Amino acid sequence: MITLGLVDYGMGNRRSMQKSLERAGATVVLTGDHEALARTDGLVVPGVGAFARAMEALDETGLTEFLRERAAAGVPVLGACLGMQLLFEGSTEFGSTEEGLGLLPGEVVRLDPRGLKLPHIGWNNVRWTRPSALSEGLPDPTPFYHVHSFVPALAPDDDAALGISDYGSEFASVVGRGNVFGTQFHPEKSSRDGIALLANFVRVCTSVEATAA
Numbered sequence: 001m002i003t004l005g006l007v008d009y010g011m012g013n014r015r016s017m018q019k020s021l022e023r024a025g026a027t028v029v030l031t032g033d034h035e036a037l038a039r040t041d042g043l044v045v046p047g048v049g050a051f052a053r054a055m056e057a058l059d060e061t062g063l064t065e066f067l068r069e070r071a072a073a074g075v076p077v078l079g080a081c082l083g084m085q086l087l088f089e090g091s092t093e094f095g096s097t098e099e100g101l102g103l104l105p106g107e108v109v110r111l112d113p114r115g116l117k118l119p120h121i122g123w124n125n126v127r128w129t130r131p132s133a134l135s136e137g138l139p140d141p142t143p144f145y146h147v148h149s150f151v152p153a154l155a156p157d158d159d160a161a162l163g164i165s166d167y168g169s170e171f172a173s174v175v176g177r178g179n180v181f182g183t184q185f186h187p188e189k190s191s192r193d194g195i196a197l198l199a200n201f202v203r204v205c206t207s208v209e210a211t212a213a
Contacts, residue, residue: 004029042202051091077180126143145189
């Protein structure tokens with residue numbers, strides 16, 4: 001049984017994410033304790049709210065450097081919604097650039113809705129741009145539940161963009177490079193397909209564990 005560390009830094013749908021990861025086949029440790037998280041096979045970073053406040057919370061608990069170290073060691077990491085945005089180098093949410101975890105290159109910027117209302121709330125299709133461990137077995141496109149106003153500034157042909165959505169303009173809704181993955185949507189609110197994507201991440205962690213062994 002794979003054990004996932006659900007990173008608790010005080011922000012995000014932690015309990016609903018925990019239940020969804022358990023439905024996806026993982027044992028889940030919900031904690032901010034470094035030693036407990038270090039004993040898990042993969043890490044999930046949830047998040048709802050402001051980028052700057054989330055980074056402050058991670059900094060205050062020492063989780064910023066911890067997550068960077070674990071990712072550098074090859075541990076699979078999945079960020080969801082705000083948790084995905086935190087994976088990038090920074091965000092311009094409040095005008096100036098706030099530093100992020102830097103696990104993926106690029107900045108998070110305001111979505112250009114071209115006349116549509118923000119935040120972008122509701123179900124939206126994700127079109128897969130290339131094969132990925134996260135999208136295995138999912139239909140193309142796949143509907144997922146989004147709630148956000150900011151997106152990573154990635155071109156659709158960027159190799160880190162695994163899935164693209166459109167809300168006025170196109171944006172990367174699923175990203176991944178190496179052992180680091182992110183979803184702009186909430187997989188825990190995305191019904192059967194959200195659980196299937198989380199189950200795919202569990203399998204990623206299984207593969208890494210088998211390789212390490």
